[in-house]
Amino acid sequence: MAQIQRYPFLRHIRADASCHVQQFHRGRRVRSGKGLSFWFLPARTSLSEIPMDDRTLPFLLKGQSRDYQDLTVQGSIIWRVANAEVLGDRIDFTIDLKKGLLLGQPIDQINDQIGSLGRRYISAYVKSNTVRDLLEAGVEPLQLALRNGFAEDGTMAAMGVEIVGVGVDDVSPSSALARALQTPTFEDLQQRADEATFARRALAVEKERAIAENELSTKIELETQRKQLIAREDENARFQAEAQAAALKIDANAEAGRIRTIDQARTDMEKERMAVYADLPPMVMFAMAAQEFAGKLQNIDNLTVTPDMLSNVIGQVQGAMKANPVRDEVRS
Numbered sequence: 001m002a003q004i005q006r007y008p009f010l011r012h013i014r015a016d017a018s019c020h021v022q023q024f025h026r027g028r029r030v031r032s033g034k035g036l037s038f039w040f041l042p043a044r045t046s047l048s049e050i051p052m053d054d055r056t057l058p059f060l061l062k063g064q065s066r067d068y069q070d071l072t073v074q075g076s077i078i079w080r081v082a083n084a085e086v087l088g089d090r091i092d093f094t095i096d097l098k099k100g101l102l103l104g105q106p107i108d109q110i111n112d113q114i115g116s117l118g119r120r121y122i123s124a125y126v127k128s129n130t131v132r133d134l135l136e137a138g139v140e141p142l143q144l145a146l147r148n149g150f151a152e153d154g155t156m157a158a159m160g161v162e163i164v165g166v167g168v169d170d171v172s173p174s175s176a177l178a179r180a181l182q183t184p185t186f187e188d189l190q191q192r193a194d195e196a197t198f199a200r201r202a203l204a205v206e207k208e209r210a211i212a213e214n215e216l217s218t219k220i221e222l223e224t225q226r227k228q229l230i231a232r233e234d235e236n237a238r239f240q241a242e243a244q245a246a247a248l249k250i251d252a253n254a255e256a257g258r259i260r261t262i263d264q265a266r267t268d269m270e271k272e273r274m275a276v277y278a279d280l281p282p283m284v285m286f287a288m289a290a291q292e293f294a295g296k297l298q299n300i301d302n303l304t305v306t307p308d309m310l311s312n313v314i315g316q317v318q319g320a321m322k323a324n325p326v327r328d329e330v331r332s
Contacts (some may be wrong), residue, residue, distance in 0.1 A: 001050050002100040011097065012039050013047065020050040020084035022093075031084055048093040049102065050084040054164055057111050061119050063126035065134055069177055073122050073142060075168035077114055079161055086160030110161060117156070118166075121149030131173060139168040 004019060012204060014037040014071055015021040016270040023031035023038070024046040034052060057077045078134070081087050091106045125145040126134060134142075143166060150156060150163040 002047070002095060004097060006098065009041070010039055011042050013037065015049060018051060018053045020052050020081070020088075022048045022050070022085070022088055024048070029085070034084075039120075042097045045097070046090060047086050047095050047097060049095045049100070050081055050088055050093045051107070052081050052084065052213075054078055054080045054105065055111075057114055059115055059118055061122050063123045064128055065129060065131040067130045069131040070174045071126055071131065071134060072170075072172050072174075073126070073168060074170045074172075075139075075146075075166065076141070077118055077146075077166050078164040079110070079156070080164055081160060082157070082162035083160035084288070086158075087172075090159050090161075114156065114161070114163075117150065117153060118146055121146050121153075131177065134171060135173065139171055142171060159289045183292040 002013050002015045002019065014020065015035055017035040020034050021031070021036045022029055023036075023040060025044055040047070055078070057079065059073075059075060059077065061073045062070060063073060086108075087093075091109055092104050093106045094103050095101060096103055122142060122145070125142060129137075146166045146168065147163075150166070156163060246279075
């Protein structure tokens with residue numbers, strides 16, 4: 001803002017270095033430049049002050065895609081005054097000669113014109129593409145379309161305004177459209193999450209099945225080993241029983257042999273004894289019989305021997321010898 005000092009009949013103006021000041025006297029431009037300082041007569045002078053610094057115009061524009069979907073484009077446009085005299089002729093930058101303030105809103109007029117042109121360029125690009133193409137492409141194509149639009153149009157250049165830079169920060173659909181566009185992606189991600197969950201569960205089931213099969217195999221192996229152990233124990237018990245039976249059989253055979261040997265020895269002794277008796281005379285036999293008879297008697301008080309008695313005794317002894325098979329065998 002220019003600083004104006006008032007004096008009687010005269011006034012003095014001092015402008016900032018970033019401002020271009022023009023002095024008009026009776027409708028003619030008499031001074032024009034940046035950061036001027038001079039005296040002037042207020043009754044015959046008109047002053048304008050044009051800022052020369054860069055200005056940023058943020059914008060929020062709405063457009064409709066080729067498939068009739070609403071989109072919002074957010075960004076900014078940076079501009080500056082390239083030719084102050086040309087812009088001063090197109091836009092009124094007159095200032096108050098008492099306070100140095102602009103009498104109108106020239107900056108707003110420039111912003112409106114720049115915003116209108118930017119809306120036109122963005123809308124043309126948005127309408128030529130589908131919403132999916134626009135969202136997938138991002139902000140770069142829109143930014144390029146906006147920059148090329150200003151460069152090819154030339155409207156602002158003719159006004160003495162230069163577009164320094166353009167930037168598109170975001171391209172977003174409406175909330176309803178955003179939800180609709182997010183649904184397939186959400187469903188796909190949900191499906192992948194479900195598949196991952198199912199795969200994890202299937203893996204857990206497979207591991208549990210492997211563990212169960214391992215436990216079953218272990219049980220089967222243990223039962224097989226137990227069966228083999230029982231068979232081995234049965235075989236050992238059978239072998240032991242057979243060994244004991246064989247030992248008992250051997251002992252029985254030995255005992256039977258021993259008995260047979262004893263019986264045979266007794267038989268042989270009896271045969272030998274009878275053979276001795278076979279050759280004895282009758283009187284000796286009678287004496288031996290009497291001796292054996294006497295040995296069997298417990299107590300004898302009186303003994304009477306008659307010839308008949310002796311004849312009977314001898315007959316009994318001879319009958320006994322005939323009845324004895326051992327004796328008959330010895331005699332034969």
